[in-house]
Amino acid sequence: MELRYITAEQLIGEIRKKYKKHCIAALVILILGILVSAFFYMVAIGAGIVLTAFLVLIPLAYILYTKSKLKNIEKIRIFQCYGTPDELASLIRNGSDGVLHQGKNLLLTKQFMMNPNDLESIIPLTCVQLAYIHTESYNGIPTSQTMKVHDIYNYTVEFSFKIGKKGRAEIVDILTEMGNAAPWIMLGYSPDNVRTAANNKIKPGDPRPVRQLPDQNGAAIPQQQNAPVYPQQQNAPVYPQQQNAPVYPQQQNAPVYPQQQNAPVYPQQQNAPVYPQQQNAPVYPQQQNAPVYPQQGGFNPNNGTGGYPQ
16 A cells, blocks of 8 residues: 555554454463463462463453454544544645655654554654654663654654664664754753653644644744744834835935935036136136236347347
């Protein structure tokens, strides 16, 4: 079954199959537990009582649990928290093309993450709060390595990886992809991060945070409902750069200064008053019709006049 074509009926059907398999496995364990307990009852009553508690009562309780899930499959946790079967099927179809990581136990897309072998493990990225590496050890020897994910209901899902550096490097790459795709996710374990995730949890049925998923141009900053409105958002105060801003001299209907149209005319411009250097100026001795002084006119060789007096 290809996830890009999954329907709500197929999603419910796959989850039903999982619970039926678990129920059959629990039934087999119950039968074996009854036989083993009966044998130990005949040998040692005390041992028979202990085995009955583990091999009979626990499988019986799990069978009753899975039966109740099968009876009310549409009331399981993911449908109560993340959306109806139709909404989750649509999420899987739309997000299957934006795959960021595909491994044996984890499928990460730009819209959701889940174990591809267990559709009930799906978590929309908009509902993820915290993710980190978790390693368990016994006497200093690692026994398991997982990536823990806390959702907005503070429910924890674990995805298993190989023990060692290779598995750890794979988890680090996945965490990096998650951070790029959903910048609101807290990455890495710390008491403060765990405390913040617990304090910010909501209850099933409460309004979920509205977070904007990334597009082709990169990750977008999350926007949550009832967030405070800043000037960039609706009903922001209008500054001079915006509509109905006051008009300054550089804008329309600005006051006209001398450099602009209809400016007052100064002497350098048209119809300026005429000074002596300009037309119709009074004639001074240096100009036309000035009296001739000895230094003017020059010496006349024909009659010996002019020039300076002898």
